[in-house]
Amino acid sequence: MISTMFDSSKPVLSAVASIMLMQTVANELIPRELLNFVQSGLSHLFCQSPTRFTVVVEEFQGMRRNHVFEAAEAYLGTKATVSVERVKAGKSEDHKKLEFNIDRNEEVSDVFEGISVKWKLICIQVDKSRIRSYSDDSSAVSEIRSYELTFHKKHKNKIFDSYLPYVIEIANQMKQGNMAIKIRSNNEYDDYEYKYVWNHEPVKFNHPMSFNTLAIDEGLQRDIMNDLDKFVSAREFYRRTGKAWKRGYLLYGPPGTGKSSLIAAMANYLNYDIYDLDLTNVEDNKSLKQLILDIPNRSILVIEDIDCNINLQNREEEKEVNGDNKVTLSGLLNAVDGLWSCCGEEHIIVFTTNHKDRLDPALLRPGRMDKHIHLSYCNFSAFKKLVINYLCITEHELFEKIEQLLGQVQVTPAEIAEELTKDCDATECLQDLIESLQAKKMIKEEMIE
Ligand SMILES: Nc1ncnc2c1ncn2[C@@H]1O[C@H](COP(=O)(O)OP(=O)(O)OP(=O)(O)O)[C@@H](O)[C@H]1O
Numbered sequence: 001m002i003s004t005m006f007d008s009s010k011p012v013l014s015a016v017a018s019i020m021l022m023q024t025v026a027n028e029l030i031p032r033e034l035l036n037f038v039q040s041g042l043s044h045l046f047c048q049s050p051t052r053f054t055v056v057v058e059e060f061q062g063m064r065r066n067h068v069f070e071a072a073e074a075y076l077g078t079k080a081t082v083s084v085e086r087v088k089a090g091k092s093e094d095h096k097k098l099e100f101n102i103d104r105n106e107e108v109s110d111v112f113e114g115i116s117v118k119w120k121l122i123c124i125q126v127d128k129s130r131i132r133s134y135s136d137d138s139s140a141v142s143e144i145r146s147y148e149l150t151f152h153k154k155h156k157n158k159i160f161d162s163y164l165p166y167v168i169e170i171a172n173q174m175k176q177g178n179m180a181i182k183i184r185s186n187n188e189y190d191d192y193e194y195k196y197v198w199n200h201e202p203v204k205f206n207h208p209m210s211f212n213t214l215a216i217d218e219g220l221q222r223d224i225m226n227d228l229d230k231f232v233s234a235r236e237f238y239r240r241t242g243k244a245w246k247r248g249y250l251l252y253g254p255p256g257t258g259k260s261s262l263i264a265a266m267a268n269y270l271n272y273d274i275y276d277l278d279l280t281n282v283e284d285n286k287s288l289k290q291l292i293l294d295i296p297n298r299s300i301l302v303i304e305d306i307d308c309n310i311n312l313q314n315r316e317e318e319k320e321v322n323g324d325n326k327v328t329l330s331g332l333l334n335a336v337d338g339l340w341s342c343c344g345e346e347h348i349i350v351f352t353t354n355h356k357d358r359l360d361p362a363l364l365r366p367g368r369m370d371k372h373i374h375l376s377y378c379n380f381s382a383f384k385k386l387v388i389n390y391l392c393i394t395e396h397e398l399f400e401k402i403e404q405l406l407g408q409v410q411v412t413p414a415e416i417a418e419e420l421t422k423d424c425d426a427t428e429c430l431q432d433l434i435e436s437l438q439a440k441k442m443i444k445e446e447m448i449e
Contacts, residue, residue: 053153055164058146068164071171072147076119077101078174079108104145112163117151176298181205181267183274186281186291196281198294205274207264213389214265215382215413216258216375224262227371228270232346246347248336248368252356253375256414259352260304262375267300272348275301285331292335300348307358329360337368377410386413390420391429398430405437409444 059069077087077100088101102108104123109116123143151159182202190197211221231247238245251259267274275295282288295301336349351369353359363369378386380403387393419433 051153052150053156055149055159056146057149059144068168069145069147071168072119072149073101074099074171074174075167076108076121076147079110079119104143112166113158115151115155115158115163117149117159117163120148120150122146122148176271179271181271181273183276185276186278195283195287196278198275198291202273205264205267207268209261209264210268211265213385214258214261215378215385215389215416216262217379218381220373224266224371224373225269228266231348232270235345244347245345246336246349248349248351248370250356250364250369250372251350251352251375252372253354254377254412255354256412257375257377258413259375261413262373263300263302263350263352266348266350270298270300270348272346273299275299277301277303279303279306279327279332282327285327285334288327288331288335295347297345297347299346300350302350302352304352305354306351306363307353307355329362333362333368378406378413378416380406382413383416386416386420390417391426393426396426396430398427398434401434402430402437405434405441409437409440411437411440 057068057072058066060066086103086106088103090099090101102119102121104121107118107120109118111117123145125143149159181204183205184198184202186196186198188197188199189195211225214221227247235245251262253259263274266272273296277291279288282291292301349369351363356364356372364372383402383406384394384399387396415436416433419436420429422432423429
């Protein structure tokens with residue numbers, strides 16, 4: 001019986017044996033990558049439905065990384081944590097959050113405007129020496145990677161015109177949201193160009209100030225945040241009205257009222273890099289123009305103490321005062337408002353001054369500085385925020401006395417912050433603050449008499 005079974009299965013067994021032999025020979029003689037390629041081609045031939053359409057997104061286009069691949073990688077990372085069993089996690093120093101990637105040969109489903117699509121990461125093993133032509137990194141993985149995006153043929157146009165651009169847009173937003181904020185200044189001297197340029201190695205902007213910790217009037221804070229929200233979502237508005245997508249803020253008020261702190265809070269809120277322009281390092285209007293042209297989208301250009309930096313009071317006199325080779329008021333106005341200032345998008349320009357009255361009216365007119373923000377002495381609502389920040393308390397029996405004194409004397413948030421850091425004990429800090437406010441009050445009264 002057994003021998004009969006063996007006899008009848010003989011042709012099958014010998015066929016299996018032949019296939020195994022052929023496979024061993026093929027594995028020995030045919031390069032691995034060619035085998036993978038043939039295998040993946042054959043599986044497509046048998047599995048591909050005639051109604052399906054596949055877009056292949058390879059990792060490299062010639063020597064350069066393909067942006068669509070990078071976008072797909074970032075976009076699918078967010079989908080992967082929900083829809084696959086296995087993901088890769090990583091984080092670099094420049095990133096704020098963890099990033100997830102789908103693993104090789106994993107499939108991720110997505111739905112866009114009712115259309116179902118499938119993404120698959122295809123990895124083909126190659127000889128490591130060949131990968132050098134694609135990447136300089138000698139530790140590069142020895143494989144060629146691509147994404148395959150598959151969907152019903154009838155949705156081809158929608159996928160090309162809407163879905164892929166959407167994936168790229170979302171990936172860009174994620175990238176910007178995840179990048180640590182950087183600050184640059186024009187303090188690096190370029191020996192070839194004989195002028196100062198933005199420093200090539202930006203500094204990580206670690207300023208912790210946020211709208212939660214900034215002590216300003218609540219109404220003013222709401223107004224600024226609404227204005228920023230409106231600005232970042234107004235791409236269409238700026239296009240429709242033919243205006244450059246930029247917004248100018250003039251922050252003015254006495255020293256120590258939080259102008260620099262507000263800039264930090266704005267940068268942290270928007271996740272924009274800061275370009276801190278030192279006008280004394282700018283040789284002439286041409287250099288200023290170049291510096292501003294070099295600022296990328298989604299950045300904040302800051303010019304602090306604009307009244308002290310340079311003589312910008314009177315355009316009529318500027319030739320005499322500044323000479324021909326200096327930055328003039330007209331040059332600065334052109335930089336923030338001229339035709340070529342439209343070259344970038346999502347630019348915020350912030351000027352600060354302690355003396356608004358010293359600025360030329362041309363600098364202040366609407367369209368140049370869209371919003372004038374007055375940062376003033378500390379009121380009770382700002383004080384309460386400082387107390388939460390520094391002493392972690394929301395109520396205290398001495399608050400009533402302090403509220404009364406704040407209505408009578410002018411004190412900056414910086415001065416209050418100094419008092420609140422003098423001691424560890426909350427009551428002692430507040431007592432010290434009351435004494436210093438009373439001393440200010442006495443001086444004021446003596447001056448009036
Ligand atoms: N509104 C505020 N909220 C919280 N902290 C503040 C505020 N204003 C000032 N401070 C504290 O005082 C310090 C100095 O403030 P800041 O540099 O922002 O003031 P400024 O108005 O820019 O001053 P200047 O005109 O001298 O440049 C800050 O580091 C911060 O600790």
